[in-house]
Amino acid sequence: MSRPGSPGTRPGPELTLPAPTTGAPLDVGTAPAPTNPEQALAELHAGNRRFVTGTPRHPNQDAGHRAAVADGQHPFAVIVGCSDSRLAAEIIFDRGLGDLFVVRTAGHTIGPEVLGSVEYAVTVLGTPLIVVLGHDSCGAVQAARAADATGTPPAGHLCAVVDAVVPSLRRAAAEGVEDIDGIVDIHIAYTVEAMLGRSAVLAAEVAAGRCGVVGMSYRLTAGEVRTVAAVPALAVDAPEPAASVALA
Numbered sequence: 194m195s196r197p198g199s200p201g202t203r204p205g206p207e208l209t210l211p212a213p214t215t216g217a218p219l220d221v222g223t224a225p226a227p228t229n230p231e232q233a234l235a236e237l238h239a240g241n242r243r244f245v246t247g248t249p250r251h252p253n254q255d256a257g258h259r260a261a262v263a264d265g266q267h268p269f270a271v272i273v274g275c276s277d278s279r280l281a282a283e284i285i286f287d288r289g290l291g292d293l294f295v296v297r298t299a300g301h302t303i304g305p306e307v308l309g310s311v312e313y314a315v316t317v318l319g320t321p322l323i324v325v326l327g328h329d330s331c332g333a334v335q336a337a338r339a340a341d342a343t344g345t346p347p348a349g350h351l352c353a354v355v356d357a358v359v360p361s362l363r364r365a366a367a368e369g370v371e372d373i374d375g376i377v378d379i380h381i382a383y384t385v386e387a388m389l390g391r392s393a394v395l396a397a398e399v400a401a402g403r404c405g406v407v408g409m410s411y412r413l414t415a416g417e418v419r420t421v422a423a424v425p426a427l428a429v430d431a432p433e434p435a436a437s438v439a440l441a
């Protein structure tokens with residue numbers, strides 16, 4: 194797996210990301226929906242840039258679009274995010290109805306229902322990009338660390354969340370990472386790896402080039418996302434609005 198900050202957990206073809214649409218183009222929401230991982234990732238970065246800079250366009254949230262998508266959906270990205278109330282996908286990526294297929298659990302843990310939901314989006318709806326979305330100061334990761342340190346498991350089903358985070362704690366310890374945000378980055382990358390390890394369906398879609406998986410970490414204060422893992426190696430952080438950037 195990749196270490197946080199080093200995109201790419203497997204060798205991948207060199208890809209070129211289109212010039213970012215961070216200049217708030219007039220066709221946001223009316224342009225054709227992305228159909229491949231690179232286009233989908235570019236749209237997410239563009240929307241996040243609009244959100245960060247305070248220039249959201251709230252595309253696809255009007256009554257006309259609501260009616261237009263009532264008969265079918267073709268979301269261009271699956272967001273497997275933490276349930277944290279400050280991590281609302283359509284807001285931080287400045288998108289609307291029909292754009293994002295969102296599955297959220299505390300600490301973006303991935304049980305069978307989550308994997309089944311993601312497989313549905315990718316294989317039935319044809320969604321070309323999966324994003325594992327974590328964030329700094331994640332309460333689920335902190336709860337897991339506290340339970341692990343004290344040897345006192347939490348009551349009820351919260352145990353399942355803690356147990357799902359423990360492998361990331363072990364990996365962080367082995368790598369000498371102790372700060373919570375460093376552990377979060379490792380947990381995001383671990384989730385990407387675990388998703389493909391547990392789902393032969395998703396692994397096959399990625400291997401066939403029909404889908405990509407990116408791990409992103411969101412900063413609660415700044416509102417921006419940062420890439421910490423990608424399969425194949427197609428993701429980098431959104432470049433400043435300038436020119437096309439060749440990616441390795």
Ligand SMILES: [Zn+2]
Pocket residue numbers: 275276277299300328330331332333334
């Ligand atoms: Zn969280």
